Amino acid sequence: MEQNDARTQHTHPHLPPPRAPFHLPAWATAPRPQAPPGIYRQHHTPYDPRTAAENETPVGPLLLRAALNLVVAAVLYPYVVELEVLLIQTVGLGQQLTSALANPLALLLGAIAAVLLIWIFGRMGRWREVGRRFLVPLVSRTVTDAPPEPEAAPVVDVWAELRPAGEVVRRLEHEPVGDVDYVRLHQAWRSVGADAAGRQEFAAQVGSRGAAACAHPSEQRDLPGGRAARHDLLVRQVRLGTAQDVPKNPATHRNAGFALDPALLGTSLLAVGPAGTGKTAALARPVAEALCLQALAGAACAVVVGAADADLGPDDWYDVVIAPGDPSAPYGLDLYGAAPNPDEAAARLADALLPDELASRAESARTSMQQVVGPFRAAYGRYPGVRELRGLLAGDRDGWAELAEQLQKSGRRAEFEADLQQRERMHGRVDDPGALLADRLALLDRPALAAGFSGGPGAKPAFAMRALEHPLRVRVKLPERSHPEAARMLSRLLLGQFTQAAADRGDRELFAGLVLDDATAAVDAQTIRGIQRLRGANAGVVLLLRTLSDLPEALRAPLFGAVGNRMAFPGIAPWDGRLFSEAWGTHLVRETAVTHTPDTSGGTMRRAGRLVRKALSGTTAQTESVTTRDVERHRWSPSDLAHALPSGHAVISLTSVTGEQVPPLLVDLRH
Structure with a gap:
């Protein structure tokens, strides 16, 4: 996906230089050979073992051998010509040739001698390899400094797949069509399949709207403000950098573009690195950008979570922007994720409210939350707001009396009588988990935050995580500076809701991706189990951490096992590097x-x-x-990861949803 708006290139420091205008036939017909996971396929040259073996020849001996063979050939050239003349005279042809034919004969003999010497000494001196490795690149750089013209595309009907829709498709040939339009139209055509009514509706849309047919509900056909990364929507890849030509990298990936796609993100990704090493700019933002573009093309839904000041793209990229504590934010958050099962919703909320040091009380907290949320929903037909829930958990007598009365009116008092009695017995006791949950909810029940949650006073329209079956783009801005503990609770809640909702989707056609810019407080045992279930649900998460030391030690190894892609940035601590080194294992090295x-x-x-x-x-x-x-040696030792990684680089291992694995790659994220 090479489309870019050159007018906006100056608006972001990470934007690449302006590129040539988008040329649909050239882009659609560009070679995309099959390649191992992690390789940017557009215009990729597959690995050739024979060429690689040639390239391993040291430059000095190669050039010296070529020069010696050239000198020997030049010295022998006149002798070979004289030998040819002598042979001609020996057979008696020399006297029969007229003077008019003498010059052409001399030229012919010289050409024969040159071809013979070039064939013999060129093979011994490897002149072809010298030309391929040195002369061709030199000529290609010096022939012209002018920017290349759009590549000549083969004469191929790029709309062939849509031709069965009728003559309306001809309209697309005369309109400017971007890569998002192209992929979206083909995605819509494949979704209707053989349904006659669906085909008619598709044809009507194309006939009336042309390239804007079947548009995303936002009516956007590209991301406002341009793109900061290179994308290829046809194979749903985002290019992040270049795999380096070093012995530690597999030969198949050296000097190849490095890219991520849903087949890799579907196994989830964990990235670890200190602040300032580029995790957000080089990983989180490009992946968020890719998911938003794929959502516009009707192929994905994106949830991007980070601090309000994190550079995860402008608000115009997103359909839903949630910013608790910001009065101008148009949407709020459903604390229960619109879960149909109140026990499930209550358990997720209870897990999110408790900090790591109180994890031992998680089971009793879940039970207490369920004893409140279940009866409330049965009585009122909705989930309680933050203030209502806080009062019931704290034992507010008026609230409980009203709840019992509503249950009696609805005829469901007997069903929840045991829950009501249990909560009544626990009220006022020192070990009451309800009081603990009420204290934690007080962090969300603040005047600045109340409108940002469903059920609160003056609540805004609430986004529920159950909407992952639609191509939505959601940005959640956490109030890390003004309400840090509330931000940590919300990050835990969002990750838990996402893993549950993505796995429970009835329609998994869309890839569901979540990018969590700081997952320090979001990971617990429940979410780790949820991440493992995402591999078969066409969904995945990208988790960024400053250090693994922020996680409880009991969660570090399970988290490494739950994700398929592991990424280490420069400057990680040696004890963090040890976990990466152990996960990547050893390999044989000739010593x-x-x-x-x-x-x-x-x-x-x-x-x-x-x-x-x-x-x-x-x-x-x-x-x-x-x-x-x-x-046997470690592929990457803890010391290498902690001290030898250059700035702007990272080491990443990959696993696709089909089980293909790529050992750790050293990637330059700046190119």
């Missing part, structure tokens, strides 16, 4: 050991000569023995 020992061989004369040499030079004659063996 060469050179041993020097004093030379004691020979007779009297040789020993005397060695004594004279030692007296004159001060060095002892030694013999050298070389031993080569295969030993």
Whole structure:
């Protein structure tokens, strides 16, 4: 996906230089060969073992051999020509040739000699390899400095798949069509399948709206403000950088563009690195941008969570912007995720409210929350607001009396009598988990935050996580500066709701992606189990952490096992690097050991000569023995990850939803 609005390139420091205008036929027909996971496929040159073996030849010996063969060929050239003349005279043809044919014959003999010498000495001197490695790149850089014209595309009907819709498709040939339009129209056509009514509706849309047919509900056909990363929507890839040409990287990936797609994000990704190493700019923002573009194309839904000041794209990228504490934010958050099962919704909310140090009381807290939320929904037909829930958990007698009366009127008092009695017995006790939950809810029951949650006074329209079956783009801005503990609770709640809602979707056609810019407080045992279920649900999460030390030690190894992609940024602590190193395992490395020992061989004369040499030079004659063996070494040691990663780089291992794995790659995220 090469489309970009050059007019907006100056608005963001990470935007690349302006590119050539988008050319649909060239983009649609660009070569995209099959490649291992993680390779940006557009215009990719597949790995050729023979070419790679040639490239391993050192530059110095290669050029020296080529020059020597050229000198020898030049010296032998006149002798070869004389030999050819001598052979012609020997067979008696020399006297029969007229003077008019002498010059053409000399040219012919010279050409034959040149071809013969080039064939012999060119093969020995590897002139073809020298030309491919050095001359061709030099010529391509120096022929012209002018920007290349749009690449010539093969004469292919890019709308062939849509032709069965009728003559209305011809309208698309005369309109400017972007990559989002192209993918969206094909996605819509495939979704109708063989349904005759659906095909007629599709044709009517194309006939009336052209390239804007079947548009996203926002009517956007591209992201406002331009793009900061390179995308290829045809295969749903976002390019993040370039895999480096180093021995640690697999040969298939060296010098290739590095990209992520839903097949990789579907196994989820964990990125660890200190603040300032580029996690947000080089990973979170491009992935959020890719998910938003795919949502516009009707292929994904995106939930992007981060601090209000995190650079995760402008608000215009998103359909729903939730910012608790910001009066101008148009939407609020449904604390229960519109879950149809009140026990499930209550359990998720209870888990989110408790901090890590109170995890031991999680089970009793879930039960207490369920004993309130279930009866309330049965009585009123809705979930309680923050203030109502807080009062009931704290044992507000008026609230409980009104709830019992409503249950009696609805005829469901007997169904929830045991819950009511249990909560009544627990009220006022020191070990009442309801009081603990009420204290935690007080952090959300603030005047600045109340309107941002469903059920609160003057509540805004609430987004519910159950809407993941639609191509929505959601941005949640957490109030980390003004209400840090509330922000941590909301991050836990959103991650838990997402893992539950994404796995429970009836229609999994859309890829559901969540990007969590700071997952420090969001990870618990429940969400780790939820992340593992996402692999088969066409969904995945991207979790960013500053350090693994912020997580309880019991959660670190399970989190590493739950995600398929692990990414380490420069400057991580050695104890964080140890977990990465252990997860990536070891591989065999050929190790060469050179041993020097004093030379004691020979007779009297040789020993005397060695004594004279030692007296004159001060060095002892030694013999050298070389031993080569295969030993196991860490692919990346903790020390390498902590101290040897250059700025702007990262190491990432990959696993696709089909089980394909790629060992850790050193990637330059700046190119």
